[in-house]
Amino acid sequence: MSVLITDAGAKHSLAAIRSIGSRNIDVGAIETTRLNMGFLSRYVKKRFLCPHSKGELFVNHIIKILEKHKYDVFLPVIDTSYEAASKYKARLEKYVRMPVANYDSMSIALNKRRTMMLAEKKGVPVPATVYPIRLSDIRDNAKKITYPAVIKTADGAGSGGIAFVNSEAELLLKYPKMVTDKSNLPMIQEYIPGKGQGFFALYNNGKPRAIFMHERIREYPVTGGPSTMAKSIYSDSLKKEGLKMLNALDWHGVAMVEFKLDSRDNTLKLMEVNPKFWGSLDLAISSGVDFPYLAYKMALDGDVKPVMKYNESMKFRWIFPGEILHFLSSEDKIKALKDFMEFDKNIKSDIRLKDPLPNIFQIMLTARMAVSLSLKGKLRHPCGVAKVN
Missing domain, CATH: 3.30.470.20 (ATP-grasp fold, B domain)
Incomplete structure (x- = not known):
């Protein structure tokens, strides 16, 4: 039995490598760089460098690995790997089994803005949230928000893609710096202690x-x-x-x-x-x-x-x-x-x-x-x- 695990440099990848490898299951690990903690684990049997970490180029490289080295299961670990595996699930499943959600569900879960809107619809409690549509909305919204507040990009994970603001002036200063896609603007939430x-x-x-x-x-x-x-x-x-x-x-x-x-x-x-x-x-x-x-x-x-x-x-x-x-x-x-x-x-x-x-x-x-x-x-x-x- 064998498994191919992505993102060997991540601590949760190391946890997966140790968990599965300690059960005498052959583990292959993937990363974009040669020097990373997962590659150093005694439980990794084969190590694969992948020049891409997301998207179709990432999937193309995974398929090349799977064509040459047969693995029973493919386990993506971080968000970019999961997104790619979900988006190109049909292609990957011709070569390997994998426990990955369909892309309709995945695209909602990966987008904080869409996640919060779905939660509100289903009655899951969320912080008070403002969803700007245009950059010009920010000045009006800034007067209505309770401070401190948190700016969150739609695609950030964990502490990535967030900024704390404590006043209207600070929001107006920081918000434009957080914008990477004008069609998918960051949301603004009340800070929850x-x-x-x-x-x-x-x-x-x-x-x-x-x-x-x-x-x-x-x-x-x-x-x-x-x-x-x-x-x-x-x-x-x-x-x-x-x-x-x-x-x-x-x-x-x-x-x-x-x-x-x-x-x-x-x-x-x-x-x-x-x-x-x-x-x-x-x-x-x-x-x-x-x-x-x-x-x-x-x-x-x-x-x-x-x-x-x-x-x-x-x-x-x-x-x-x-x-x-x-x-x-x-x-x-x-x-x-x-x-x-x-x-x-x-x-x-x-x-x-x-x-x-x-x-x-x-x-x-x-x-x-x-x-x-x-x-x-x-x-x-x-x-x-x-x-x-």
Whole structure:
């Protein structure tokens, strides 16, 4: 049995490589550069350089690999790989099985603007949102918005494609800089204070086959970004809203539905849908929901036995670069150090003594990132900061 995994330089790709490779399944890995942490894993049997990371050129190269090296399952990992696999699904499925949604569903999930509009239609709670149609709308909208607010591009993921603004003047200054496509303008949302919570699922043609939920403990950037430490949780309301959103998309494959638990009224507010494997994938695996393997098996066999229960008291931390950058950016270093030194049997990390080379690479990458962000003056708040009264 064999699987071809994309984006070997991503931490969630490494999680998938380790998960599936440790089960004695042959793993092939793809990346655009030769030096990356996934290629350094002991669980990768074959490494393929791909000069393209998205679109039809990416798919053409994948097909060339599949024609020469037979793989049973293809697992894209990041958003650009997923989008390409979904858009050209019919071509790829002539060579390999893959658990990927159809492009109608994928195109909605990849577009934050369309995602929010669908959520509002289906009754999933969202932040107060303004959807500018023309650049000339911004000046009028700026007077109606409650600050702090967040500018979000339609195609950004995680902390990418966002900027915090605290006044009308700041919005008018920053908004034009965020525009990359005048036909698909960034939306403007109220800033939601509170903890990030995620609902994760594997779907088989519109039906959930595995679920998991988590809450962020720490993140970087501290104003909102990927988890640096998170814990498994169970929440009926989180499950309800997450299922509602993915059911509305008639989903197939893996996805994350990200919310914030609004500290003002204790209600969930949708942040985005990640129609792909997610950065905190390690936590779900450690808690007993092995999404990469389940997705592989579902693609291979057509279905899997549902996994709806898991360890609800697990914590996971991503030391490099996440926890290190979070510590370096913290204003209260004593508290941050105390938090950093927290260890117990229910806290796992992505450091693997049996697979050390990727972690050594991460250490070097972390040092470079820390220096680069510091020199730019963006270590503490790379996306700006929301000033909440």
